[in-house]
Amino acid sequence: MRVLLVGAGGVGTAVTRIAARRSFFEHIVVADYDLSRAEAAVAALGDGETRFSAARIDASDQAAVTALLTGERCDVLLNATDPRFVMPLFEAALSAGAHYLDMAMSLSRPHPDRPYEECGVKLGDAQFERAGAWEEAGRLALVGVGVEPGLSDVFARYAAERLFDDIEEIGVRDGANLTVDGYDFAPSFSIWTTIEECLNPPVVWEKDRGWFTTAPFSEPEVFDFPEGIGPVECVNVEHEEVLLIPRWVDARRVTFKYGLGDEFIDTLKTLRKLGLDRTEQVALPGGTRVSPRDVVAACLPDPATLGERMHGKTCAGTWVKGTKDGAPREVYLYHVVDNQWSMREYGSQAVVWQTAINPVVALELLATGVWTGSGVRGAEAFDPVPFLDLLTAYGSPWGLREQ
Secondary structure, eight states, X not given: OEEEEEXXXXXXXXXXXXXXXXXXXXXXXXXXXXXXXXXXXXXXXXXXXXXXXXXXXXXXXXXXXXXXXXXXXXXXEEEOSOXXXXXXXXXXXXXXTOEEEESSOOOOBOOSSOTXXXXXBOTTHHHHTTHHHHHHHTOEEEESOBTTTBHHHHHHHHIIIIIOSEEEEEEEEEEEOOEETTOSSOOSSOHHHHHHHHHSOOEEEETTTEEEEOOTTOSOEEEEEXXXXXXXXXXXXXXXXXXXXXXXXXXXXXXXXXXXXHHHHHHHHHHHHXXXXXOSOEEOTTSOEEOHHHHHHHHSOOXXXXXXXXXXXXXXXXXXXXXXXXXXXXXXXXXXXXXXXXXXXXSSOHHHHHHHHHHXXXXXXXXXXXXXXXXXXXXXGSOHHHHHHHHHHTTOOOEEEEO
C-alpha cells in the first residue's frame, strides 16, 4: 500500500510516528502546504526510516492533489487536515482512482430559518451525495475514522452485535482532566474545528423523528469518566457520530456530548458575540483581508506543541443503554490515553495521538483485506472485532464498564 497523507500538523505527525512501527505499507508521502512541516515530520522518524517522503501540496487544489496521487502511485489518501479541505481531497482521491480516509466530514450549514429545530445541510451530506460515484469506481471512502468519530462508531457497532438485543440510546461521551501549564486558554485540538463543532447547532437522532437540532451546549449532564478522570459536565455538540451511527446501527436515539467546562463555553460564546468565529474574510484598514477565525487560531498555541506542558488523561467512549436477554443493561466502551505515556512513547500529546492511531489501524485493515468495500461508509459499516483487536495489538487497549 502506498499512502498520501495530507496534513503534517499534530495529528498528521502522530500518524507518521504510529505507522512507522508497522509493516503493512510500502510508502507514505507526507504532504503539507508548509513543506518544512512535512519535512520535519519525516526527519523526526530518523535516517533509517526510508518509507516516508515529504512534499508540498495545497489541499484546496484538487487538480494538484490528483496529480500528486497519480505521480506517487498512491493507493489511498489519508486526510489529516481540517474540515475545510474535505471535499477537494475527497474528489481528488476519486479522480485518481484511490481510496480515501478522513477523520472529520464535509461541513454543515444551519437551517436558514429554524437552526435550533431543523437540520440544514448536515455533516457529511456532500460526501454521501457522491456515494454512487464511489461505488461505480469500486473505491472506498471511509469517512470519520479518527477517535470521535471513528473508534466511537466501532464501539457502537460492537455493542449492537455483541452486548445488546435492543438499544434505547447510543450516546458518545468525551471528557478529560487535561491541564496545560502556563496557559489560561489552550485548546488541545484544532481551535478552527473546535469553534465549528461547538457553535453549530448540535444534531440529535431519534427513530421516530429522524435528525433534528438543538441549541449549542444544551442538555447538560454529569458523566463519570473512568481511570481517575471522574465526573465531568457534558453538553450537546454537533458531531459526525450522530449522522453516521443511525445509518448502520439500530437504536432509538443517538447523541453526542462533550465535556467542555464553563470557562471554555464562555470563551466560545464570547468569540461568537464578537464575530471572531466567522470564517469569511473581513477587510482591515489598508485593504488587507483576513478571516477572524484564522486570526484566533494564529493567536493561540499550536496544540501539537503543548505536550510537554500538558498533564492528565483524555477519554473517548460510547455509552449504550438497552436490554440483553430481557434485562436492562448499560455499558460504557472507552479508550483512555495518558498524556505522560503518549509523550514518552511517541512524542505526541494525548489528544492528537488518540485521534491518529485509529486511521492507521483502519489503513492496516484495508491493506490486509480484512475490511473491504466501496462507496461512502463509516467505520460502523464494518466488523468491529478486527479493529478492536488490532488497537490492542498496537499497545493501546480499550475498556468496557458496566454502568
